[in-house]
Amino acid sequence: MSQLRSTPITCTIISLVAISEKEISEALLHIAEQFNIIDQRLAKLTVSVIALKGTVAKQMSPDDPEALLARIESLEKLLTERDPTAAARQEFSDVIEAVKLLEKHGGPKQA
Numbered sequence: 001m002s003q004l005r006s007t008p009i010t011c012t013i014i015s016l017v018a019i020s021e022k023e024i025s026e027a028l029l030h031i032a033e034q035f036n037i038i039d040q041r042l043a044k045l046t047v048s049v050i051a052l053k054g055t056v057a058k059q060m061s062p063d064d065p066e067a068l069l070a071r072i073e074s075l076e077k078l079l080t081e082r083d084p085t086a087a088a089r090q091e092f093s094d095v096i097e098a099v100k101l102l103e104k105h106g107g108p109k110q111a
Contacts, residue, residue, distance in 0.1 A: 053072050057065040080086065 053069060054065070057069040057072060061068040
């Protein structure tokens with residue numbers, strides 16, 4: 001008969017009490033600063049892409065750059081729809097929205 005070997009299970013418990021309000025505030029401030037940096041870089045990137053699209057449209061179709069720009073935007077939309085992670089991002093957004101609604105209005109009423 002085989003002997004069962006017991007393996008101790010270890011787990012780490014983080015005490016939330018040990019974290020001060022100051023530490024939480026500092027962490028949240030750091031996160032906010034990082035989001036601000038990301039937002040600024042995203043804005044620069046967005047402007048750059050818009051300028052690039054306009055330049056390409058004008059170079060490739062000097063007679064009618066607006067028509068080519070519309071084709072580029074149509075291609076962008078098609079590629080976005082075919083993005084394999086788009087559905088996952090949408091599902092994640094839906095979950096976050098549901099959580100926000102629960103926090104705002106409270107959870108289901110208990111009988």
